[in-house]
Amino acid sequence: MHIGLIGGVGPAATEVYYRALVRAFAAANRKLALTIVHADAREMVANLEAGRAIEQAAIFAGYVDQLRASGCDAVAVTSMGGHFCMSELERVSRLPVLSAVPALNTYLAASGARRVGVLGTRAVMLSKLYGVNSVEVVIPSAEDIDAVHSSYVTLATSGNASPDQCSYFHAAARKLHENGNADAVVLGGTDLSIAFRNTVLPFPVLDSALIHVEAIAHAAMN
Known part of the structure; x- marks a missing residue:
């Protein structure tokens, strides 16, 4: 499976996900297929605090389309805060979403x-x-x-x-x-x-x- 990550929300978490996935695949002696897109943390936080779940899901869906075009088979959001719009994202995403x-x-x-x-x-x-x-x-x-x-x-x-x-x-x-x-x-x-x-x-x-x-x-x- 080619994994797609919506990263940048925030930067430190993205690094944690990347390094941990590399370790997991290396330990299993498996080749990692991974693409990461960089989302805007401040935009996501503003939508989170305003309760704009539909709007943020639409933004994430745009990133999903980028990942799909890169050959990804499924996507994950590297932010628990970003999961506030997970139900909305799952309804509009063109790829399966791996929720936390x-x-x-x-x-x-x-x-x-x-x-x-x-x-x-x-x-x-x-x-x-x-x-x-x-x-x-x-x-x-x-x-x-x-x-x-x-x-x-x-x-x-x-x-x-x-x-x-x-x-x-x-x-x-x-x-x-x-x-x-x-x-x-x-x-x-x-x-x-x-x-x-x-x-x-x-x-x-x-x-x-x-x-x-x-x-x-x-x-x-x-």
């Missing part, structure tokens, strides 16, 4: 966790990972959600995480574990891994980007 949500649901069901916290955009948190139901999902408190959202958007659009940003997200994860009784914390923003590199916390931290990549690779190889 079923992959997360399956992974979490097998993880042994009963209660997980989530960090990411407002849409990801308030929707509780877009309706994942294999575990109980807990989110930051009402007074923290806006701060987590804005901090994440800043990180994602820049593609970098300062020491202060890293400390902020580590504290937010600890709060979900300690105050929300979460067995594990899901990085529900696919760029969040850059804030948790080389970090050891006293509870599992699950990267939604890597979980999605595993499902993409499995679909492509099978």
Whole structure:
């Protein structure tokens, strides 16, 4: 299968997907067929915050057409925030869309966790990972959600995480574990891994980007 990625939303997540797919195919001794298009993160964030799902799906569909013209067989969006318009995209896409949500649901069901916290955009948190139901999902408190959202958007659009940003997200994860009784914390923003590199916390931290990549690779190889 020739994989198409809608990247750029944001740049750091795109790199995570690319490197992880390369590793997965190398480990399986399989040849990777991959094309990436670069979407506009600021445009996507503006549509996300305004709730313009149909409009963003149409933009993504244009990228799908580019990927289809490049020979891709299926596509994936490298952003959990970008999944806010997944239903709309699936209706208009001219290629199959490999969504992260079923992959997360399956992974979490097998993880042994009963209660997980989530960090990411407002849409990801308030929707509780877009309706994942294999575990109980807990989110930051009402007074923290806006701060987590804005901090994440800043990180994602820049593609970098300062020491202060890293400390902020580590504290937010600890709060979900300690105050929300979460067995594990899901990085529900696919760029969040850059804030948790080389970090050891006293509870599992699950990267939604890597979980999605595993499902993409499995679909492509099978």
